[in-house]
Amino acid sequence: MAVGTTVPIADEAARPMSAGEKKVILASSLGTVFEWYDFYLYGSLAAIIGAQFFSAYPEATRNVFALLAFAAGFLVRPFGALVFGRLGDMVGRKYTFLVTILIMGVSTFVVGLLPSYATMNEYGVGWVAPVALLALRMLQGLALGGEYGGAAVYVAEHAPRGRRGFYTAFIQTTATLGLLLSLMVILFTQIYVNANYAPVVVTAADGTTSTLTPFASWGWRIPFLVSIVLLGISVWIRLQMQESPAFKKMKEEGTGSKAPLSEAFGQWRNAKWALFALLGLVAGQAVVWYTGQFYALFFLQTILKVDQFTANVLIAWSLILGTGGFLFFGSLSDRIGRKPIILGGCVIAALTFFPLFKALTAAANPALYAAQQNTQVVVKADPADCSFQFNPVGTAKFTNTCDIAKALLARSAVNYRTEDAPAGSKAIVNIAGKDFAAGEPTFAKDVSAALTASGYPAATDPGIVKIAIDPKDGLSNFAKVIDIFSAQKLTIIGILTILVLYVTMVYGPIAAALVELFPTRIRYTSMSLPYHIGNGWFGGLLPATAFAMVAQTGDIYFGLWYPIVIALATAVIGAIFVPETKDRDIFTYDDAPAR
Structure with missing residues (x-):
């Protein structure tokens, strides 16, 4: 079918997908899968990487820094959108693809080679490790942008x-x-390495020693190093692609933009649609997406104390079961429109996040859920002594007694409330009527014992959902990924699958909606920036922001207010300002479609 040929929409929708169209989708999708694989490795291994590169900080602060380093890759994505969007609109879609995949693949491979903080600190330059990690994360973000x-x-x-x-x-x-x-890949590597290599004893700067599994010590690098193979496959795939017919026709007619950035964002008639796309579509889609996938994984591991293997298996099953929703909702949007599906998904998610995450707690760690209902914990502290433990530059260590108390309780997933104490007084933690003074030598030990006595479970509690593996069994442990047929595990997978379906509802139609808002001559630039501001900033900052909100308030669910408020705001703005676009002709070269 020649570009520009008019075919009735009904006929187009009815005809089968051609071989050429299948090849286009396959080539684009496979390369993008590999690029997302590279980017997500860090998110999946954030806790381990935090211990490797931010070991100079206390555990609670280390977790925040690790998540912020993850978020750094998202923060620079809008800048990548500007740089590569301009190239895509001026030079072409195909060659821009090649550049982005090369930057992503090489920077991911180098993360696997990067020395840890402890290694670099032996030479007196420990700070180089986290700085280099941050730089590589930013390169990844630029490429993904x-x-x-x-x-x-x-x-x-x-x-x-x-x-x-x-x-x-x-x-x-x-x-x-x-x-x-x-x-x-992480599960396979973790099982193999832990089965075939001995644990590693490490010595901290204060002289204390601890034992790490071989995967936590060095095996985590293997999935990053494997990405060099995926890079080769991706480059080969993208070399087979032809340029977009719409872009070729635009170049032949000489109607391309000579300044896509200024045309897209310097002229209000175009810029306003980028703003409406961001606030009325993408922001809500982003927070629903990251809550359903990344924050759910983080919540399982960090808050509910589910071990990494089990959490990854449960999330993986929810992704397998829910991924078909992308195609279902994408196809449905061709019939009923993009807006009702995306905005409806935002509203449904916002209204159900609280009950779903509470149900997740009750299913995954029932003793923790019961303890939160039955045990009253109060932090009595001078308000001036309490910090908001969110420090993107790493200059604070949160050593006030209030911060020490809150950090300990947050690590233990304790729900607590705060009461003001006289100015200058040290923080006190009251557990079931008994006081413990923060800052005392035995404070952490005494609080942990009191929490255990009150019903708060240890990480080894048998009631916590677990898929048991034995390192001695080697790769046969991989068969344990199908050990999900118990009421507890199936309930958790069901909850996680609902969250994934929300993701598919808001994310499935978003690409079509954004493409249809902008003309061909500035389409790459115009749609990329709002998409990456929404997903890079609103979405990428969600785990770190939610974690800090939890630590500040003493409510393990309080961080959910972040995605809920943004999703509801998007639903309102989108309903008022964003037009329905499903029937638009996107082969428009001189101006945006009539609105």
């Missing part, structure tokens, strides 16, 4: 009218499939 918009535009410009939602939904599956691939 140029990746998504190009893939979405490329597929949409090949798709027949009336089926853009369905075709671009294949691109939407790549983020989840990339996460699933990273989880599977």
